[in-house]
Structure formats: C-alpha cells, structure tokens
Amino acid sequence: MRNDAPALATAAPGRWxxxxxxxxxxxxxxxxxxxxxxxxxxPFATNVLTRSMIYAVLAVTVxxxxxxxxxxxxxxxxxxxxxxxxAAMLLGQYGGxxxxxxxxLGLAVxxxxxLGLAVxxxxxxxxxxxxxxxxxxxxxxxxxxQLIYSGGEWTGSSSGLVGFDVLPFEIEGYFRLAAIVxxxxxxxxxxxxxSDAGRALVAVRDNDAxxxxxxxxxxxxxxxxxxxxxxxxxxxxFVFANASGVxxxxxxxxxxxxxxVIWVALGGxxxxxxxxxxxxxxxxxxxxxxxxxxxxxxxxxGATFVAVIILLPGGLAEIAKRAFxxxxxxxxxxxxxxxxxxxxxxxQVASEHPLLTVSGLAKSYGSLKVLENIDLxxxxxxxxxxxxxxxxxxxxxxxxxxxxxxxxxxxITVDGAPIAGLAPDxxxxxxxxxxxxxxxxxxxxxxxxxxxxxxxxxxxxxxxGQAGTLSLPQAALDVMRMTGLDxxxxxxxxxxxxxQKQALELSMVVALExxxxxxxxxxxxxxxxxxxxxxxxxxxxxxDLGIAAVLVEHDLDFVREIxxxxxxxxxGRLVLDGTVDxxxxxxxxxxxxxxxxxx
Amino acid sequence: xxxxxDIMTTAAILxxxxxxLLAIFGVLKIINFAHGAWLTIGAYCAVVTAQxxxxxxxxxxxxxxxxxxxxxxAELFIIRPxxxxxxDAILATWGLGIVIGQLITLGFGxxxxxxxxxxxxxxxxxxxxxxxxxxxxxxxxxxxGVAFAATMEGTRLGLSARAVIMNETLARGLGIDTAxxxxxxxxxxxxxxxxxxxxxxxxxxxxxxxxxxxxIGAFMLVMVANGSLLALAIACLLFGxxxxxxxxxxxxxxxxxxxxxxxxxxxxxSPKGFARA
Numbered sequence: 073m074r075n076d077a078p079a080l081a082t083a084a085p086g087r088w089x090x091x092x093x094x095x096x097x098x099x100x101x102x103x104x105x106x107x108x109x110x111x112x113x114x115p116f117a118t119n120v121l122t123r124s125m126i127y128a129v130l131a132v133t134v135x136x137x138x139x140x141x142x143x144x145x146x147x148x149x150x151x152x153x154x155x156x157x158x159a160a161m162l163l164g165q166y167g168g169x170x171x172x173x174x175x176x177l178g179l180a181v182x183x184x185x186x187l188g189l190a191v192x193x194x195x196x197x198x199x200x201x202x203x204x205x206x207x208x209x210x211x212x213x214x215x216x217x218q219l220i221y222s223g224g225e226w227t228g229s230s231s232g233l234v235g236f237d238v239l240p241f242e243i244e245g246y247f248r249l250a251a252i253v254x255x256x257x258x259x260x261x262x263x264x265x266x267s268d269a270g271r272a273l274v275a276v277r278d279n280d281a282x283x284x285x286x287x288x289x290x291x292x293x294x295x296x297x298x299x300x301x302x303x304x305x306x307x308x309x310f311v312f313a314n315a316s317g318v319x320x321x322x323x324x325x326x327x328x329x330x331x332x333v334i335w336v337a338l339g340g341x342x343x344x345x346x347x348x349x350x351x352x353x354x355x356x357x358x359x360x361x362x363x364x365x366x367x368x369x370x371x372x373x374g375a376t377f378v379a380v381i382i383l384l385p386g387g388l389a390e391i392a393k394r395a396f397x398x399x400x401x402x403x404x405x406x407x408x409x410x411x412x413x414x415x416x417x418x419x420q421v422a423s424e425h426p427l428l429t430v431s432g433l434a435k436s437y438g439s440l441k442v443l444e445n446i447d448l449x450x451x452x453x454x455x456x457x458x459x460x461x462x463x464x465x466x467x468x469x470x471x472x473x474x475x476x477x478x479x480x481x482x483x484i485t486v487d488g489a490p491i492a493g494l495a496p497d498x499x500x501x502x503x504x505x506x507x508x509x510x511x512x513x514x515x516x517x518x519x520x521x522x523x524x525x526x527x528x529x530x531x532x533x534x535x536x537g538q539a540g541t542l543s544l545p546q547a548a549l550d551v552m553r554m555t556g557l558d559x560x561x562x563x564x565x566x567x568x569x570x571x572q573k574q575a576l577e578l579s580m581v582v583a584l585e586x587x588x589x590x591x592x593x594x595x596x597x598x599x600x601x602x603x604x605x606x607x608x609x610x611x612x613x614x615x616d617l618g619i620a621a622v623l624v625e626h627d628l629d630f631v632r633e634i635x636x637x638x639x640x641x642x643x644g645r646l647v648l649d650g651t652v653d654x655x656x657x658x659x660x661x662x663x664x665x666x667x668x669x670x671x
Numbered sequence: 672x673x674x675x676x677d678i679m680t681t682a683a684i685l686x687x688x689x690x691x692l693l694a695i696f697g698v699l700k701i702i703n704f705a706h707g708a709w710l711t712i713g714a715y716c717a718v719v720t721a722q723x724x725x726x727x728x729x730x731x732x733x734x735x736x737x738x739x740x741x742x743x744x745a746e747l748f749i750i751r752p753x754x755x756x757x758x759d760a761i762l763a764t765w766g767l768g769i770v771i772g773q774l775i776t777l778g779f780g781x782x783x784x785x786x787x788x789x790x791x792x793x794x795x796x797x798x799x800x801x802x803x804x805x806x807x808x809x810x811x812x813x814x815x816g817v818a819f820a821a822t823m824e825g826t827r828l829g830l831s832a833r834a835v836i837m838n839e840t841l842a843r844g845l846g847i848d849t850a851x852x853x854x855x856x857x858x859x860x861x862x863x864x865x866x867x868x869x870x871x872x873x874x875x876x877x878x879x880x881x882x883x884x885x886x887i888g889a890f891m892l893v894m895v896a897n898g899s900l901l902a903l904a905i906a907c908l909l910f911g912x913x914x915x916x917x918x919x920x921x922x923x924x925x926x927x928x929x930x931x932x933x934x935x936x937x938x939x940x941s942p943k944g945f946a947r948a
Contacts, residue, residue, distance in 0.1 A: 222924040374769030381763040
C-alpha cells in the first residue's frame, strides 16, 4: 500500500476566491445596469422587458427542475398563475394598504407552495418515472385553468381580473422591482446549483437509484424542490399581477407552461444564465415582431425550437460555450476538495449474533418461482460468496436484501430489524451498502462529487458552498489509492475506464461505512491486477473492520481465495452452505456446474 | 338510454382520437405531441375536399394518405434522431405541432372553417332520437379498432411490430428492419390521427388550434392504456363514462377535466395503468 499524500487538485487560493465571488460580482453588475436602464429605455421597451424579466424568473425555476434535476415540467405556469390570482383577488377585495400588500405577497407564495407540495408528493414516489412527473405537470395547469373559468366573480372567469390595487410605482419602479427579483432569484439559484447540494440535483437526474442506495432520499429532494420552486413561481406571479394590473387564465395555462420550456431549451437547459437571457431575448423579440409578423414569428420560433432540440440539446448556451472553448483558457482542470481520512468507527466485534438473517424467503414473478425457501444468517466479519449458474436467483436475492419494497414472502432482518416495506435509502441507514453488477455512478459529476454524495447521508451537504475537504473512512481511501482514483478527484466520471468506474462505485459504497456490504460481481470485466486489489480490500474490510460481505461471483478461483463461507444457489433454492473446502469438494457443485442436476 | 348512448359514442370518439397516438407510443415508445396537429391536418383535408366540391366522405382516405405521408417525413427528420431521448421527442414533436399550426394559419387563416356534415339528422334508437352522426362515429371506432387489431395480429408487419414492442434489440438481431417498422408505424399512427381529424369535423369547430384540446385527453388515455389496444378501449369506456356522468350531473367544467385527473390518479396507484402485463 502506498503512503504518499493524495494528489491535490485544489486551485491556488486567489483564484478560488475569485471564482466563488463571481456570481455575486455578476449579479451586482447586472443589478446596477438594470437599475439605470429605465432612464434610457422608451416606455414600450421598459414595459416589455419588465414582463420578460418576470418570465425569466420562471425560466430559472424550470431550468432547476428540468435542466438540473431532470424533471420536465409544464406546471410552473400554473403556480405562477395561482400566485398572480391570489394576489389580485386579495388586493381586489381589501385594497392595497401595506398590510394587505404584505398579505397578498405571503398568499401568492404560500398557496402555490402548498399546491407544489401536493403536486410533488403526487409526482415523485418510490419507482415513479420521469414521464409520470411530466404527465402530472400537464394536468396541473389544465385543472387550474378550469377552476379559474368556473370561479365566476371571484376569478373573473374567462376575462380575468383587472382594476385591483397595485403597488404605488411608476413603470420604472416596476422595471426595477422585476429586475431585483430576477437578479436575486438567479443569484440564489446560481449559488445553490454550484453548491454541493446543487450537485445532488444532477445526481438525481443521472441516477436516482444510486442516490437511494447511498442512503439519500431522491424523491424527498424532488418534492422539496417542487415545493420551493412553486413558491418562487408564485412570487413571480405576485410581481406580474402588480406590474401588469391584469391577470388572465392564460397566465396559468398549459400553453404558457410549454412556452417556458421552449425558452429554457433555446437558452440552454442546465446553465441558468442561458434560460434567463434566452427568455428575455425571445420574449422581447417576440413582442417587437409579433405585431408585424404574428404567424411568421411563431413559425420561426417553433422551427428553431425543433432544430435546437434535435441538433443542439444544450441550446444557445452551447454555442457560447464552444466559442469560449476556442479561446485559450487556464485552469480548465476542475477544482477538487482535499482528501482527508476520518477517524475510524469502532470495529465490529465478530460475534455469533447474526447481522443479517433471511428466513423462508420466496419470490416469484407470476407463476415463475425465482427464489424458494431461502434461509441464511450472516455474522459480522464473514465474507460469504453466493455462487450458482446463471438464472439461479443470485441477483434477485441481492435485490431482496437491499430493497424492502420488493414483494416477497418470508422475512429479512438487519441487526434484528425487519426490512419489509423499507425503501432502499432506509435500508442503507440500517448499515447495508450495495454495489451493482454494472457500475452505478453519476456520469455528469466528478469523482470527488460522487464520493461527497456517498458521505451526504451522514455528513450533509452545503446549500451554498463547496466543501474544501473530503473526509472519507480509511478503507475507502485505501480502495482509491490502490486503484489510482485518488489522483483523479477532479476528473469527470464520464471519462473513467470501466475498471475505474467499478472501483469508484466500490469506494462510494465503502465510504458509507456499512456494516454489511452486498457486491454483485465486483470483478466482472476487470484485469487480473484489479481483481487482486479488490480481493485484498474485501479481506481487509471483513477481517480487520468486522464488516460482513455478501458477494455474487462467477470466478470460482477468486471465490476460493477470499471467502470465509460459500453458499450455492441453484434454480432458486439454496442447495449448499458451507466452508470453502466443503463446497469446493462437493459432488453436487460439480454436477451443477457441469450442466447436470436439472430436476 | 340517452346517457348510455352518450357514453358509448363519447368513448368511441375518444378511442378514434387516441388510437393513432397509441400505435406510435406502443411501438416507438415515443409520445407524439404533434398528434393534435395531425388531427388538425385531417380536419383541413375535409375543408379542402369540400372546397373542391368532392363528396365529403372522400376526405377520409385523403386524410389518411396525407397524414401518413407527412408522418413519414416527420419520422425521418425529427423522430429518428431522438429515439434515445424520449423526453426531448415530446418537445420536438410539440415544436413541430406549433410549426404545422402556423403553416395552416398562413394557408387558411385563423378563422373557423365550416365543413359539410358527413351525415345529418337523427335516428330513433330504442325509442330515443339520437344524432345519426354520433352513431356513425361509434361504428367507425369499431371498424378502426378491429382493423388495427387485425393488422397487429394477422399481418407480417403486425408480427414485426409486436416483436419490436417486446424486445427491439432481439428483433433487430433476428433480421427485422426495426427502423422500417418504426417508420411504417409512425406513418400509420399519423394517418389514423388525420382520419380522426376528419371524423371530428361534424362535432367540433375547425380552426388551426383545434387539435390541442384533444391532444391532452388522448395523451392521458394512452398513458393509462400503456400501449395496449384493449386497455385503451377499456380506458375510453370508463373515462368517457366518467366524463359524461360528471358533465351531466355535477358540472361540465369538472367533466372536461375528469379524464386528466382520473388518469393521473390511476397512474399513481398503478404505473402500468389498465394494461396488466
């Protein structure tokens, strides 16, 4: 084992400070420029741009939900409309005295946020699909618009509401209000998206199953984001109702929801600034052109949208990025945190008390029985290999052990606690880490970010900043050193080799400090040297730290070398459970592997 | 009796409108958000047929051909590059729908067009006077449904399509030209959508944005049917009944959103909808 310090990719402190201050600098400049802008703009431009900037706030929320988190949504229009209507209805009823204005603001944020919570709960649940969330986001604006139509005098039905009291501003004042809200929301989104918690959004988009198996609750994150951003959309609705003095059902409609998506896509999803500039540019251009060429403008926009989706998924921001990439730039290397070892957890004492018990486990898909009558107990410090021919039910057994929502009969307990009904993230909290057969990592993140997320369920994530150090258990550091990952902290996972991804996933699982580790063919597709490394790591984990390991493996030589016990599965039944010598010498195993034994 | 007829014919119309979308979703696993635009194309085929002074029934084959041909172009240039990005395909087809809507506006103006009734008057069914045309729509739904099922079950194309539905990689490995299956399926789906557009003309006003209103209902039904024709028929009957009953006894506005809400709830409880594999 090498003892040299891990390579540091941390940037020089000066540049570091500059880059973290960049959003605030840009925001301050933008705010200052927009503050003076109304004095040089004509009233038409001022009015239009006020509206455009309010829409840009919505574009930021759509970008966070769709561009970063991967949930395509048409529903932000509904939350915007509800915010606008809530403000207009309250102000129309009670007038614009300061206390009612404050109440209107509160209502315009709280009502959409409450609905957002309900929509989020409906959209995101264990095993929900991205498409289902989009379906719900389509239903919401349709329902909201119909409710507005049926609201009679309350909502003004199809003609909307006018003539309610608004903030006592001139058009320059509304422009500045919209500008401040836009800059503030964009800045907050920017800081959040760059923070460690913001990277978790991307992780959910990339691979929400992996998030769950790191003990994070991806669905809760999605629900929280939906709720908060519904509130932000409501805030934009409040500003809109004041600035325009009119609210209409179209403001909440599905068509407006699709327009928001179009602006974000054209500007460049996942870039924040792209959608903001795209929205302002397109809405302003549209306001100027649609008077003269109403249909042609829509036609042009539609055609550009189709072309961008097909040819340039990154939107106009991608063109800008490519243009900048041509320029010589220094410091292209990602900044990465410094690695430190965290104090070890107390070693588990090898005891006869089993950590994992399986009793009478059976699982079937329809009439096909995949597992039958499995009884198994695994104690701390054991390294149990699960062998058997293809289709014996090994991977299914692993899934049943790590996901309590799998429909099974029989019982599984971890340290005495039954896992029935528990989602994967809750089972991780009980101390079970799972490594998948095909490396399950986050392609869009760097190595360091992946590991940071692996620690997030225990250490938390910063909402505003990036961690300067990455504190991992010694065992995870060992895996990284032996596989060379410690020198690739700032590298994008997409660029790693197959073996490096496997090693990264193993490091992530080990970083969870599990008490039981489930590994599905950790050596598949690895070189001989890499296998030996992984074998050494597993032996250290089990014998030195007292972790229990369950390993699915086809390579019998490897199994013989490292296992303390071997369990043989055949056609869904547990046919043999014994020491290495007992199993390897068994006639039954020879028959099974030579193709006989089909009863 | 009136209520039962209303339910049957509403379900039939929903079925006719949704089947083109179902064909495409079933095989291509892609949601064609330009479906509404193809309904509009079909309706304008009826307008053109009427302007040229032909028999209005001629619009049906014309719409099927025009819709299918345009569908072929759309598949080649827009859908094909996006097979691996299904969410982006929703967006691109939505954009295509905007383009088609604007082109129709440029060509025909944004005003409501009038088409001659395919069939007018009422007939007496078991003592109730009922719109003859709605009964024709019911018959049309049965014919289209049976023809579609027969194509899937009885022809070589149907066999290939079912193979692609089950396991596309394996189908390709067995020498099935999956790209061609996708192309033809998309053309058929688009043709059926245009056909539905013609059948809608006596029931709804014809204007460049007429398709959008139907799109969402069809989309919801297809989601619940999850690619299965039988499940689509069941979904149309159940949700059509819900729509008619709620519109009649509670409020027409609630009735108009009944399908969307019910579909979302059904999918929440059972992600595969009515199609139990």
